[in-house]
Amino acid sequence: MAGVALGMGVGTREERIELRARNPKWKLVPVRIEMDECINCDACLRACPPQFGAIFNHGPDVIIIPELCSGCGKCLPACPVDCIYDDPAWESPPEDWWEEPNSPLDPYQPHPRREPENV
Numbered sequence: 001m002a003g004v005a006l007g008m009g010v011g012t013r014e015e016r017i018e019l020r021a022r023n024p025k026w027k028l029v030p031v032r033i034e035m036d037e038c039i040n041c042d043a044c045l046r047a048c049p050p051q052f053g054a055i056f057n058h059g060p061d062v063i064i065i066p067e068l069c070s071g072c073g074k075c076l077p078a079c080p081v082d083c084i085y086d087d088p089a090w091e092s093p094p095e096d097w098w099e100e101p102n103s104p105l106d107p108y109q110p111h112p113r114r115e116p117e118n119v
Helices: 013-019 043-047 095-099
Strands: 031-033 055-058 061-064 084-086
Touching: 031 061, 043 055, 055 095
Parallel strands: none
Antiparallel strands: 031 084, 055 061
8 A cells, every 4th residue: 555655546446456455535435245144146246337346256255345446336226135335444355355356257357258169
């Protein structure tokens, strides 16, 4: 986070992933998923705007990386069981959560289309 203190940008998703920092201009708190209530339907993941791209499937859980979450709330009405809550006391997530952004399974990254193989 030293880069943020030095005035480096955290405006793009790529910058936030690289620096592991929230945009300091964001006034809303990030949200979190209460996994004891979650039914793993992925509706929230599909509702998260790709410029934030904060929600991931991580093993059996659905997670929100707070540094990527603007707190916009687009995921809230998408959740059929209302298991997404404001997280005013958020902390940086476990290290292994950072393996999800930009991985081959990152749902917010455009992936090259595979051409069908000729038979």
